[in-house]
Structures are given as structure tokens and as C-alpha cells.
Amino acid sequence: MSLEQIPVKKARPNDYTSNEHPVWCPGCGHFFILRALTKALAWLNISKQDIGLVSGIGCSSRLPAYLDVYGFHGIHGRALALASGLKLARPDLTVIAAGGDGDGYSIGGNHFIHACRRNMDITYIVMDNEVYGMTKGQPSPTTDPEWHSKLAPNGTGLSSFNPMGIALASGASFIARGFSGDPNGLTKILTEAIQHQGFSLVEIKSPCVTFRPEQKDWHKSMRLMNVTPFANPMEAAQAIYGSDGFDTGIYYQADSPVYRSEASSKKNGTASEQMDIIEKALLV
Template identity: 65%
Template structure:
């Protein structure tokens, strides 16, 4: 699917955002916020002059998780909820690659919630972009962990009655090294955030408000509510936590840019050949 983009292979400096997109037509509804993420991601990759061959976009299942096939880089479209695990394995095994994990709120905060916690605390040097539309879109409109408690649906008539999941709070308390919120209606701002996230060492988490125009048409109003550049980066976790106490969920920008060293294998690494290990068994 990516031959056209890759075989064209313009020199790195010459690559434009379109050179980072594949020729596969997205399955998304017209007006879906996720188109904005493809654009912003491509823009950020072009700005950083990344080699598409050295980038892997990894995802789980859901509307937004279709994104790997739409990029000209390597892609991995795995099972529901396990994108962070696959991305972690890939990055630890191949530290030379740029790994960008993508997905939605159901994939990342519900079925994959445990991996989100542990990816934050493990702090592997990769970027996690969650396209949050507060609904399961691929299965046609069920509440996700970030859905408002009173949102009426066939599966949860009169709403779930449950408090919304707080992705930025969870990320901060779990140890993510970079935390930001972007909006698909602001692709330039989002591209800048993604670029910072990819450049920042350790686990970078970008929550993207990405409206679902089909099942949550009211989200079209988000563009009127969001506040650009309302979050200012700090390396002080206490300040970031205080800032979150008055968060409305629509402030955009970088909340936290920490200084924790990224995950690295520990323990002695004296190199031997496999057959030297046999000494452990010999009598």
C-alpha cells in the first residue's frame, strides 16, 4: 500500500507531508477528526525529516487504529487494546526505530487501560497518540471510558452514570514523561505537539480531541470550546498536578515535560557467545 510513497523516495529534505501518507483510502466518515491526525502526523514527520523506513506506527483496534495503513512508514495493526505492548516490544527490541503508537479512547483507556498505566511507568522512548472522541465508533456508538455519564445510547440507556476516565491525570500519576493535549481542528498546533512528543525522551502521551461527527455530532462544537496554548509545559509534577485540578478537558498544549531517563535494560551485559553459556551446565 505504501509503495507509491516510498518508491518515490525524495531526498529527506525534499519530503513534504504528503510523502508520509500512503495511497490507501481511509475508511473514516467524511468530517472525522482522525483525518486531522494523519495530516498533523505527516506534517510533524516531514518537519523532523524522518525516514519513513525508520518509523513504525503501531495500533490496536478501532476507527483511529486504522491509521498505520494510511502512513507511508512501517505499520502494525494488532489486536484490540494491546498496541502499547506491541509498540513496547518493538522499541525495546529495535531501539533505532521511531515508534509511534496510536489508537482511540476505547482501545487505550478501556480494554488497554492496564497497558496505559504500565507504559507510562515503564517510560520507553516512544510516543502514544490517543484520538479521543468519547465513543466507540467502529461498533456504532457505545459509551467509552471518557464518555459523559449521562450520554444516552442503546447499550447504556440514560447513560452509564459513571465518572469519566481522566487520561492526563492517569498519565501524570503513572509516570509519563511528556503529556499534552491537542485538537484535530488545529492541525498545525497538533503537528507541533506531536513533534515535541516524538523528540522528547521517554514515554510521550498526546491526548487528541478528535470529534466523531457520526455518533457524537455535538462534538462539532468543540472547535468553539477548546482553548489553544492554555497548557504550558513544566517539568514540575506538582505544578502540572495543580494545573489539572482546574482542567476542563478542552485546554490545549503541553502539560508536562519531565526529565526522567527513559527505559533502558539494566544488569550486566558482558558479551559472550551462546555456547559459552554451556559452562553453567557442565559438571
């Protein structure tokens, strides 16, 4: 094969990065998620101006500032609601929401459930480090019950939240777990999640080196990309609940009805002709 015949790749990961450098703690898992995301976007060759990246508040929610796309750094817990409005108003955009475990599963829990249920074509990236990092190390919904912290000196005693189980029960049509220390697998999952038609949850184990230094050893326990995707929720539930949380890959991918904008399909005539009809209906 001669070199001239080789297909040319248009976009490069660095094309998607902004001039702003990340200031996450050195060693933070989020760096590798950012990189994997730019690699996925480059591979899919999505135009930068056609991407809407929405986040809430927290360490992970700084993500939009580090990408040269249309970003929205909103308020704590509400990224999915904002992203849903954006996607419905602008179905042409690739809409991605991102945040952490506290943002998505605690303060934003209700939006998480209903975003799954709506199954709009949105990719939701949760950078889960099982701790509130930005407020200095409080237990989050995914923290294990025994973890000792200033706020819960003897541990919370509460079993941790199962986001993938909740997503499955609520109607998400793509559910995957990734590991930030697995750039290849993570990039693959993100690429598939973005391509998937419907709501995609990508739950990513992302170590917090500052408040959970023990998570640096996660890479020793991870079983990378050892999961087979199921289209049947019963089988997927078995796989999700059967895992100790260290298996990565796509657990569930189904072809479920997607909530879409019906704006273009119902239109008959121009908007101003329609307004005339609407106003005439008011007459006695």
C-alpha cells in the same frame, strides 16, 4: 537574502502517506490527526523505513494503513504492548502507537498504565472521541456521564476517566492535549512528543461527527495552546485537574529515566563467545 541560501527541506507530508485513502466518515477528526502526524514526521525528516507505527482496533487504529511506514494493525487494546516489544528490540526505530479512547483506556487500560510506568521512548497518540465508533456508538471510559445511548439510555452515571491524570500518576514523562481542529498546535505537540525522550501521551480531542455530532461544536469551546509545560508533577497535576478538558498544549514534560535496551551496553565479546561461557557454566 538570496533564494539560493535558503535551506532545503527534504521530506514533505505527502511522502509519508500510503496509496490507501482513509475511509473515516467525512468530517471525522481523525483526518486532521493523520495530516498533522505526516507534517510532524516530515518536519523531523525521519526516514519512512525507520518508523514503526502500531495500532489496536477501532476507527482510529486504521491509521497505520494510511501511512507508508512499517505499520502494525494489531488487536484491540494491545498496541502499547506490541509497541514496547518493538521498541526494546529495535531501539533505532521511531516507535509510535495510536488508537482510540476505548482501545487505550478501557480494554488496554493495564497496558496504558505500565507503558507510562516503563517510560520507554514511545509516542502514544490517543484519538479521543468519547465514544466507541466502530461498534456504533457505545459509551467509552471518557464519555460524560449524562450522554444517552442505546446501551446506556439514561447515561452511564459514571464520571469519565482522566487519562492525563492517570498518565502522570503512572510515570509518563510527556503529557499533552491536542485538538484535531487545530492543525498548527497539534503538529507542534506531535513534533515535540516524538522528539521527547521517554513515553509521550498525546491525548487528542477528535470529534466523531456520526455518533457524537454535537462534538462538531468543540472548536467553539477550545482554548488552543494556552498551557505551559511543567516539569514538576505537583504543578502539572494542578494544571491537568484544573482544566475542564478544553485547554490544549503540553502539560508535563520531565527528564525521567527511560527504559532502554541494554543489549549493546553489556556485550563483551561476540555472541558465540558468550554462548560458550553460558554452556560451560552448565558443566558439573
